[in-house]
Amino acid sequence: xxxxxxxxxxxxxxxxxxxxxxxxxxxxxxxxxxxxxxxxxxxxxxxxxxxxxxxxxxxxxxxxxxxxxxxxxxxxxxxxxxxxxxxxxxxxxxxxxxxxxxxxxxxxxxxxxxxxxxxxxxxxxxxxxxxxxxxxxxxxxxxxxxxxxxxxxxxxxxxxxxxxxxxxxxxxxxxxxxxxxxxxxxxxxxxxxxxxxxxxxxxxxxxxxxxxxxxxxxxxxxxxxxxxxxxxxxxxxxxxxxxxxxxxxxxxxxxxxxxxxxxxxxxxxxxxxxxxxxxxxxxxxxxxxxxxxxxxxxxxxxxxxxxxxxxxxxxxxxxxxxxxxxxxxxxxxxxxxxxxxxxxxxxxxxxxxxxxxxxxxxxxxxxxxxxxxxxxxxxxxxxxxxxxxxxxxxxxxxxxxxxxxxxxxxxxxxxxxxxxxxxxxxxxxxxxxxxxxxxxxxxxxxxxxxxxxxxxxxxxxxxxxxxxxxxxxxxxxxxxxxxxxxxxxxxxxxxxxxxx
Numbered sequence: 001x002x003x004x005x006x007x008x009x010x011x012x013x014x015x016x017x018x019x020x021x022x023x024x025x026x027x028x029x030x031x032x033x034x035x036x037x038x039x040x041x042x043x044x045x046x047x048x049x050x051x052x053x054x055x056x057x058x059x060x061x062x063x064x065x066x067x068x069x070x071x072x073x074x075x076x077x078x079x080x081x082x083x084x085x086x087x088x089x090x091x092x093x094x095x096x097x098x099x100x101x102x103x104x105x106x107x108x109x110x111x112x113x114x115x116x117x118x119x120x121x122x123x124x125x126x127x128x129x130x131x132x133x134x135x136x137x138x139x140x141x142x143x144x145x146x147x148x149x150x151x152x153x154x155x156x157x158x159x160x161x162x163x164x165x166x167x168x169x170x171x172x173x174x175x176x177x178x179x180x181x182x183x184x185x186x187x188x189x190x191x192x193x194x195x196x197x198x199x200x201x202x203x204x205x206x207x208x209x210x211x212x213x214x215x216x217x218x219x220x221x222x223x224x225x226x227x228x229x230x231x232x233x234x235x236x237x238x239x240x241x242x243x244x245x246x247x248x249x250x251x252x253x254x255x256x257x258x259x260x261x262x263x264x265x266x267x268x269x270x271x272x273x274x275x276x277x278x279x280x281x282x283x284x285x286x287x288x289x290x291x292x293x294x295x296x297x298x299x300x301x302x303x304x305x306x307x308x309x310x311x312x313x314x315x316x317x318x319x320x321x322x323x324x325x326x327x328x329x330x331x332x333x334x335x336x337x338x339x340x341x342x343x344x345x346x347x348x349x350x351x352x353x354x355x356x357x358x359x360x361x362x363x364x365x366x367x368x369x370x371x372x373x374x375x376x377x378x379x380x381x382x383x384x385x386x387x388x389x390x391x392x393x394x395x396x397x398x399x400x401x402x403x404x405x406x407x408x409x410x411x412x413x414x415x416x417x418x419x420x421x422x423x424x425x426x427x428x429x430x431x432x433x434x435x436x437x438x439x440x441x442x443x444x445x446x447x448x449x450x451x452x453x454x455x456x457x458x459x460x461x462x463x464x465x466x467x468x469x470x471x472x473x474x475x476x477x478x479x480x481x482x483x484x485x486x487x488x489x490x491x492x493x494x495x496x497x498x499x500x
Contacts, residue, residue, distance in 0.1 A: 006031040007497060010218040011071045011166040011225075012248075015113070018070045025058040025070025025115060032072040032117060036164045039496060043140040045158040047077045048086055049118040057115050067228055069113030074159050075169040077119040078126055078152070079198045079205075079212060080106055090124040090133035090152075093326055093338055104199025104233060105212050109169070112228040120155030120168055124340045125319065126210075129179050129434045130397050131155055134340055138394045141184060142496050143459055147391040150180035150434075153215060157184045160215050162496050167221050173210030174311065175386075175437025178449035182386035182462030185451045185489050186215050187479060189222045192469045193444030194238030196229045204237045207314055207362060209441040217490060219479045223247040226472060238444075243473060251476035259293040261285075262375065263383035268304025268439065271432040276461055277385035280453035284383065284463045287487055300375055300382060302368045302439065308431065310361035311438055312346075312423045317358045319343055320350025341404040342426065345411055349423050352416030369443040376468040381478065384436040386449040386462035397430045436464055446472045450479050451489040460489050 001023050009017070017023045033051060040046055054072070061070050081087045081099035088094040102110065110116075121131050121139045131154025132138035139154045141147040142162040149157040153170035157180030160168050170177045172190040181188025191213055198205070198212045205211065213229065216222045226247045232239060243250075263285055265278040285295050323343075327334050336344045375382060399407065411422050440447035446469070449462035467475050482488055491497040 001027055001031065003031055003034055007035070007163040009166060010216070011068055011073075011221045012218070014071045014166060015068045019064050025061045026055060028070065029054055029058050029072045029115065029117060032164055035162065039142065039162045039164065042145045043142060043158045043162060044137050045120055045139050045155045045162070045164070046074075047088065047119050047121050047136050047155070050085065050116060054115050054117045066111070066113035067224060071114055072117050072165050073109065073114040073167055073169070074118055074120050074156060074165050075106065075116055076153055076156050076171055077122050078171060079103060080169045080171075082106055082116060085119070087119070088135060089126070090122045090135055091339065091343075092135050093330070093334065095135060105196065105229070108229050108231065117165065120153075120159055122153065122155055123151045124343055125322065126152035126171065126173055126176060127315070127319075127342045127346070128152060128397070129175065129430050130392065132394065132398055140394065141391055143184065143494055146393055147459065148183065148394050150183040150391060152176040154180050156215050157181065157186060160186055160217060161491070161494065167214045167216045167225065169212065170215045171210055171212040172441065173206045174441050175434055177213060177215060178386050178437050178447060178462070178464060179434050181215055181449040181451070183391040183460065185460035185491060185494060186217060187219055187222055187451065188215055188449040188462070189213060189226070189472065189475065190440055190447050191226065191472055192240045192446045194236065194240035195226070195472070197231065197233045197236035197238070199233065199235070206318055208238050208444060209311070209314070219251060219476060219483050220248055223251045223476050240470060243470075245473070247473055247476055250473040251480040253477060255477060259288075259380040260378065261288060261293055261295045261381045261383060262298035262300070262379040263295060264297060264299060265385060266299070267388060267435045268302065269308055269431060269435045270305065271388065271435055273385060273388045274390070276390060276453065276455045277388050280461050280463050281383060281385055283487060284452055287482075287485065298379070301371045304435070304439070307364060307368055307442060308438065309420065309424060310364045311442060312427065313353060313357060313361040313420060316346045316350035316420070316423060317353045318350070319346035320353070323347045336408055341399055341407060345407060345423060345426055348411045349416070349419040352419055365442040368439065372439070372443045372445060372466075373468065380467070380474065382466040384464045386436060386464040387434050388436070389433050390455045390457065390459040390461050392433055397433070440466050445469055446475055448475045448479055450482050452482065452487045454489050454493050458493060
């Protein structure tokens, strides 16, 4: 097999070729590294490359009857730990951190047959919607390396969208699967809360806002991954009833009646939305109407600004708790020089958050969940842009040294309420790009980003579809149908895939 052919394959087809003995796992992994060596110098998607390890594993591959036996994959450098390998979460504080065990999430992937070739770049503690950690440097977008692939799963998005691997591990605590999927022309599914727990030792994953899954180029790969990753894990904080069928089979089923669908293109926090983002939704709506579905413009009734304030308050408390834990581990106080500005600001604000305030902020998530559940009594899906704009340029959302010093000075010695205002203001420039995705994290609903639009500048932009909890199979049905149409952008126009 040559590289040109390798780039056309998804994980499902790779596994089938290995089962049929038409290609070996070692051949695929060598082609993966060939592509990595070609594109990584300009994209900086990797933090660790496990070349010798994974080639040895490929040579020793025995049974090939597991769903993804021998298929190369990358993992996100955060909660997706591999025993004996580094796991930094993009932080200088963890530059020498070595994982003591495979996470349960990684264990499930290993049992499915995947072979891990390395880890992908991510921002410090997954706190940003861009991937520009000081420790590892910024990751570029395969469509145009001057732009960001988004975050926090930006390294994984760049790896899949550049053809290095067909799928890569990702996680989503505020849109970090869907945001980079939208910016890089990929399919991104955030499952229902509790569907794919990563295992003990990682806390409650931002109180249930965050969940681990993958980024893929094909709908069937994400469906197949959901088949192998969904689990009832007794020690997990959140549980989702197992889907009794096969997601890969369910995605191919037609809808048995016309759907009723709500949509909006208005930002939930009152920020601007680009004409490109509105056009992406409008094209999707027209296709749905032409296909016989009922589509109505509808506000969801959720107070988006208050919900974001409560989200940032949770982030503050979580980061303050994390910093305390790290201080115990390193045996000294952690200073502003040890962490990036977003981490430091959240830590300072988190010290002032009372237990009552933290509890009340989580209660607002439940209010939003009830409002969305009521909406879904009438509507099967809720559609928005995934992102309000195409990808920002690298460095555009990174604060200057002078701004960082001013921010540190401003947050010191002011009231907790004022600190939360400063946090909101700090994240507002990045929130302006991505105001739509956080809702599904806080309500626990599944949501997808489908790659259905290419801007005049040649950058992709996705549309988000949300469903009621437990209805990933219906989202996969819709995405699979869209994938068969000309609306689906995928890698069409991606310079790394052109003429391949």
